[in-house]
Amino acid sequence: MKIFWFIPTHGDSRYLGTAHGARVADFSYFKQVAVAADSLGYEGVLIPTGRSCEDPWTVASSLIDATRRLKFLVALRPGLITPSQYARIAATFDRLSGGRLLINLVTGGDANELAGDGQFLPHAERYAEAAEFMTIWREIMARSHTGEALDFDGRHLKVQGARLLYPPLQRPYPPLYFGGSSPEAHELAAQQLDHYLTWGEPPAAVREKVADIRQRAARYGRTLGFGIRLHVIVRETEDEAWRAAAELISHLDEETVARAQATFSRMDSEGQRRMAALHGGRFDKADVRRGLEVSPNLWAGVGLVRGGAGTALVGNPEQVAARLQEYADLGLEHFILSGYPHLDEAYRFAELVFPRLPLQTQERLVAPRLSGPFGEIVANTHVPAADASPALARAAS
Numbered sequence: 001m002k003i004f005w006f007i008p009t010h011g012d013s014r015y016l017g018t019a020h021g022a023r024v025a026d027f028s029y030f031k032q033v034a035v036a037a038d039s040l041g042y043e044g045v046l047i048p049t050g051r052s053c054e055d056p057w058t059v060a061s062s063l064i065d066a067t068r069r070l071k072f073l074v075a076l077r078p079g080l081i082t083p084s085q086y087a088r089i090a091a092t093f094d095r096l097s098g099g100r101l102l103i104n105l106v107t108g109g110d111a112n113e114l115a116g117d118g119q120f121l122p123h124a125e126r127y128a129e130a131a132e133f134m135t136i137w138r139e140i141m142a143r144s145h146t147g148e149a150l151d152f153d154g155r156h157l158k159v160q161g162a163r164l165l166y167p168p169l170q171r172p173y174p175p176l177y178f179g180g181s182s183p184e185a186h187e188l189a190a191q192q193l194d195h196y197l198t199w200g201e202p203p204a205a206v207r208e209k210v211a212d213i214r215q216r217a218a219r220y221g222r223t224l225g226f227g228i229r230l231h232v233i234v235r236e237t238e239d240e241a242w243r244a245a246a247e248l249i250s251h252l253d254e255e256t257v258a259r260a261q262a263t264f265s266r267m268d269s270e271g272q273r274r275m276a277a278l279h280g281g282r283f284d285k286a287d288v289r290r291g292l293e294v295s296p297n298l299w300a301g302v303g304l305v306r307g308g309a310g311t312a313l314v315g316n317p318e319q320v321a322a323r324l325q326e327y328a329d330l331g332l333e334h335f336i337l338s339g340y341p342h343l344d345e346a347y348r349f350a351e352l353v354f355p356r357l358p359l360q361t362q363e364r365l366v367a368p369r370l371s372g373p374f375g376e377i378v379a380n381t382h383v384p385a386a387d388a389s390p391a392l393a394r395a396a397s
Contacts, residue, residue: 003354004046109272
């Protein structure tokens with residue numbers, strides 16, 4: 001398992017759908033979350049994109065020098081900037097970060113937002129344009145290692161003599177990630193991407209997605225890696241976890257939820273439709289599990305007002321680790337997680353769940369120079385034992 005965290009560039013809070021308990025989403029806070037993820041041993045961080053977010057490339061670039069090993073999964077939006085320019089941006093970031101760039105292809109699913117960015121193509125045509133964009137981008141990046149130029153003449157995009165003089169460190173280019181639930185999205189992933197990411201649907205639905213994309217990729221002689229995007233609400237006991245889930249939506253009302261769902265319903269994103277279908281916009285504050293626990297420990301409450309990833313794993317550390325393992329058993333290896341508030345929950349998840357993950361994953365997550373002490377010195381004399389996990393104990397010895 002490769003465990004990622006999330007930089008909340010669209011805001012952060014203890015409660016969904018309200019300014020109560022909100023935190024200032026500024027560089028200082030983003031840096032705190034990134035440094036926490038880096039020091040705790042997370043593989044990397046996802047930085048979101050869209051008009052509700054700070055620009056992901058600017059944020060990621062500002063965090064290079066604040067971190068040591070952390071990788072940055074940064075959004076690439078076809079149709080907004082030319083593929084040649086995006087190739088230069090990505091190659092520069094990869095070089096300056098020491099090869100810590102990962103690319104997340106995002107085609108968009110909100111017609112109003114896309115129109116504001118000057119993108120007016122319908123759903124299917126956006127994927128056709130994205131396919132041409134990625135063909136150009138990948139070729140420019142790959143040819144940069146040999147100095148070759150590229151000519152391409154497509155239906156949507158055209159370049160002549162496109163060349164990248166400063167190649168990326170990673171060969172042939174930084175790994176490409178992508179998520180989408182429509183047939184067009186699956187076909188694009190099968191043809192051009194390295195890793196497919198799904199939002200947190202029940203395991204049976206995820207199994208179907210993985211099987212479909214594997215079958216499509218095989219027709220092109222390709223194989224992909226797989227991952228999942230989830231929120232997490234983990235506490236030492238199951239009851240505490242569900243109380244935390246209830247608290248997260250405790251300031252929501254039916255009007256706020258209805259307004260959010262009306263906005264989501266206008267989108268042409270198949271993934272967003274599937275997220276909304278899990279809960280139908282209904283919730284019961286007296287029993288937040290009723291109608292929202294769509295699979296054991298998989299809760300759709302976040303998606304009542306949050307677009308995109310709308311489900312969370314809720315439970316004690318053993319339960320959350322077990323659910324992650326169920327997804328891993330389907331062939332998923334990338335787990336991109338988040339929790340509210342993101343700084344606090346980055347620590348909580350690492351402390352409670354890392355020790356319950358497979359030993360090989362624990363060893364990968366532990367920072368290489370981690371040596372303790374673990375916990376506060378007792379009575380100015382006694383050093384607490386490093387008992388959080390076998391991996392931590394070995395690192396301290």
